[in-house]
Amino acid sequence: MKTVLVAAALLALGLTAAHAEVQGPVRVGVLTDMSGPYSDQVGAGSVMAARLAAEDFAAEARGVQVEIVAADHQNKPDVGSAIARRWVDQEGVSAIVDLPNSGVGLAVSNIMRERNRVSLNSSTMSSDLTGPACAPTTVQWVNDTWSQGNAIARGLVRQGDDSWFFLTVDYALGHTLERDTGAMVRQSGGTVAGSVRFPLGSTDFGAHLLRAQSSRAKVVALAMTGTDLINTIKQAGEFGLTRGGRQQLAALFMLITDVHTLGLRTTQGMLLASPFYWDLDERTRAWSRRWSERMGGRMPTMDQAGVYSATLAYLRAVRDAGTVEGEAVVARMRAAPIDDPLFGTVTIRPDGRAVHAMHVFRVKKPEESRGPWDLYERVETIPAEQAFRPLAEGGCPLVQAVR
Numbered sequence: 001m002k003t004v005l006v007a008a009a010l011l012a013l014g015l016t017a018a019h020a021e022v023q024g025p026v027r028v029g030v031l032t033d034m035s036g037p038y039s040d041q042v043g044a045g046s047v048m049a050a051r052l053a054a055e056d057f058a059a060e061a062r063g064v065q066v067e068i069v070a071a072d073h074q075n076k077p078d079v080g081s082a083i084a085r086r087w088v089d090q091e092g093v094s095a096i097v098d099l100p101n102s103g104v105g106l107a108v109s110n111i112m113r114e115r116n117r118v119s120l121n122s123s124t125m126s127s128d129l130t131g132p133a134c135a136p137t138t139v140q141w142v143n144d145t146w147s148q149g150n151a152i153a154r155g156l157v158r159q160g161d162d163s164w165f166f167l168t169v170d171y172a173l174g175h176t177l178e179r180d181t182g183a184m185v186r187q188s189g190g191t192v193a194g195s196v197r198f199p200l201g202s203t204d205f206g207a208h209l210l211r212a213q214s215s216r217a218k219v220v221a222l223a224m225t226g227t228d229l230i231n232t233i234k235q236a237g238e239f240g241l242t243r244g245g246r247q248q249l250a251a252l253f254m255l256i257t258d259v260h261t262l263g264l265r266t267t268q269g270m271l272l273a274s275p276f277y278w279d280l281d282e283r284t285r286a287w288s289r290r291w292s293e294r295m296g297g298r299m300p301t302m303d304q305a306g307v308y309s310a311t312l313a314y315l316r317a318v319r320d321a322g323t324v325e326g327e328a329v330v331a332r333m334r335a336a337p338i339d340d341p342l343f344g345t346v347t348i349r350p351d352g353r354a355v356h357a358m359h360v361f362r363v364k365k366p367e368e369s370r371g372p373w374d375l376y377e378r379v380e381t382i383p384a385e386q387a388f389r390p391l392a393e394g395g396c397p398l399v400q401a402v403r
Helices: 002-019 043-058 077-091 102-115 145-158 172-187 206-215 226-238 256-262 282-293 302-321 326-334 397-402
Strands: 026-032 066-072 093-098 118-121 138-140 163-169 191-198 219-223 248-251 271-274 338-340 344-348 358-363 376-382
Touching: 026 043, 026 077, 026 302, 043 066, 043 093, 043 282, 043 302, 066 077, 077 093, 077 102, 093 102, 093 302, 102 118, 102 138, 102 172, 102 326, 118 302, 118 326, 138 326, 145 172, 145 248, 145 271, 145 358, 145 376, 163 172, 163 206, 172 191, 172 219, 191 206, 206 226, 219 226, 226 248, 226 256, 248 271, 282 302, 302 326, 302 338, 326 344
Parallel strands: 026 066, 026 093, 093 118, 118 138, 163 191, 163 219, 219 248
Antiparallel strands: 271 358, 338 344, 358 376
């Protein structure tokens, strides 16, 4: 009889939660880089992606109202942290999305955990976010440094490019990109000849490129993104680093905006990894054209697509859970696989990692392109179960607790 009463009580609680109503508007904050080295990759395009998610959610909201707010964290963890605290403590923001710059993303994730609100790290790359720094209120969407290193390193080492030298931006993103990719190179049978680090926003890479050149490594791995990546690739061409096939550049975190800025003559043949490309299938094309119409004809990056998908999944979970309490909402997001229009089937693991397929693309030659944004050809799809670090290997305390 006691078992029956307990089961009935739990059922009643479940029904109550399912029918609870969220009080007031659900405020989602897009915390992004609006003016710095990553502004083309995220910035205004991420804000637009969140607004599209809110628009699409409105048709199924069942009375839940949504407001999107935005701010520029200036790539400074202290600035990002101050904005996050003000949003949550004073302005009723219940989730923060985007969060490019791993230092900012890690700091904000911790703040949201303390306040039991949700951190949707769709543009934070550090794999530590679902490792030692994992939290029950954090979901890491799109990709991370482990998935990027896995996709690029294993293919290049397999084809004989087995000695690597790293040029690394000196903060959390670069450090974990170098660490995770270097580990994959060694695991695949290759070697790491050395590395050099530089500050975010550097403009002169001459001395660093000379060190890479003198290493005679077959691959010069660029553990960076944004304007740092663009400037490094331009200067590598001026130094003749890849002339005659002597060395190959491996861009560990290159986005479509970087390729578009540099042009196909400079980037042709380069490999890159991404779970999203605007021209991947009918659903990605349809959404990307909607976004593009409001963004002056540009096409979205994987990070901007991730803002849309993470925001929409969050809003649906809030509606279904009947609360904005962080742990309850993330538990609802984990409850079943998500059929996402941009990333396919997405499953959220106990460590907060959103798992889906990854793709390896090769940048087209100029004569192969049919238009200004027809830039990639797909060469490999890595299934979800192989695309991300195994759950048991990340060191997430939440996973240890489950065991």
